[in-house]
Amino acid sequence: MKVRLHFLDLEDPCQQLKYWLWSSRRQHRLLEWWPRFKEVLRALIGRLNKEARERQLVLSEEATAAAAAAAAVMVRLEQGDTSAAPDVITTRAEAAAKAMKSAAGAARRARHAWLREEHKARAAIEAKATATKAARDSKAAAAAQAKATAVAEDAVAN
DSSP states (O other), X not given: OOOOOGGGGSHHHHHHHHHHHHXXXXXXXXXXXXXXXXXXHHHHXXXXXXXXXXXXXXXXXXXXXXXXXXXHHHHHHHTTOGGGHHHHHHHHHXXXXXXXXHHHHHHHHHHHHHHHHHHHHHHHHHHHHHHHHHHHXXXXXXXXXXXXXXXXXXXXXX
């Protein structure tokens, strides 16, 4: 069973999952209820992921609206409305906070993708290093064999 946990960036869906997992009626007879548990868990995670996608859309819309509001206040300030100066700071801060909140999921996914790719790269590097070490060892063994043969031939010749 593979499920994707897109809702991990949101606090309350994580709490719902923890509550569901650790409620007392689910802590007994694991083997009896495991197949049904997987089905229900998959359905719950699907519902939570759908909710997370919907919230992500709302968050990105809010971030866009906040950025537009910050730009509008900045235009007012540039046109000479000095009363807009305090609003510039607050609207920019709100826009930045909403943009970061909106980008949290994408940042986590990018980090996970990088870790997966880095793991693949590490395996390739380790395989090459192992092959290089084996080649060095085989060259050293061949050199030692040649030296032993030369010593043995010298001993027979003398």
